[in-house]
Amino acid sequence: MAGIGVLALQGGVVEHLEHLQRLGVGATPVKKAADLDGLAGLIIPGGESTCLRRLLHLYELDEAIAERFRAGLKLWGTCAGAILLAKRVVDGDPGLALIDIEIARNAFGSQLASFNTVADVPAVAAAPIPLTFIRAPKITALGPGVRSLLRIDDYYAAAEDDAILVTAFHPELTPSLAFHRYFATKCGIATVEADEVDWRPGDWTRYAPLPR
Template sequence: MKIGVLALQGAVAEHIRMLEEAGATAVPVKKVEELEDLDGLVIPGGESTTISKLMHKYGFMEAIRQFGQAKKPIFGTCAGAILLANRINGQDDFHLGLMDIKVERNAFGRQKESFEVSLPIAGVASDFPAVFIRAPYIMEVAGNGEILSKYEEKIVAARQGQYLAAAFHPELTEDFRMHKYFLDMVKEYRGEKVQA
């Protein structure tokens, strides 16, 4: 199983390490053609507007939309979740617009207000160590989406079909269970059996 990590900005090496610990081959993705032989894609955190500009510049917008529409799983963390959303509070436009969620940017304060909290995440863990850094939150999950986790009544993880969004940074911990959950999604979409 080969998973790409979009390598335009953010904690790329950390995601690669976690994916490999969870059992995948992981590679940085810097060119559109590198999407072709991947089974799944991670869009890391960073600054969503900056990543979006770079995605436009290097032709990733349409390529990643096609990747998702081909039923290949995509996991967006922090800014990656904002990029996946089809609605952003206070903005008329969106970035990729693949996931039927509405997000609020920078909802948990500035960088200095970063924190870590133990979260229950459906299908993942009862005690996942979630790191929040200038994190968004998910205001609404529509369509066939499912809420996976909340913190202080705010939705911080959700799934819709082959798309997974987390407001926090699972790659900045030593816990690869969130990445393992994503790999199970990839197996499911490849038609492989997923072990319980």
């Protein structure tokens, strides 16, 4: 059965894998092009976008991801992953450049400006969703065919087109499974019910270590 991969070069990899596992979704760390085989979707996690862009090129994954995307692979970029997927980066060079958005890096300032909030995202879940922003970007403009999922003040915090989801925040660092469930549905993958009440950051240490 097709599963979802998480780009495992740098950033919040294990937390994404754990959220997918809680939903009963097959979760695969992706370190080389062959790891993309058989996947329905790929999550590009938060981290440092310049570092991730260089590692993608070094491991020849940039072209492999673009090729699989053209063949139907769904993509989700969180924070730095959203920067890599954007066609226009206000203060830097584009990476994979696969979704028609404009994005500004480190738009809130330093690490000290990181914050938590809660927002209603009706397309994703009926209940309010907790959001964690860490040195987050702002999505400043959407091109044709890109839909806003969440707008806050003067920026978009989440958006999508038919094949790509982007979020400026880190859903993997909250108890909520809403965005992971939403992406699984976008990939055509069924999920199971899972309890979110007792989860806290660090619970992923109960799971098997990331394969080397």
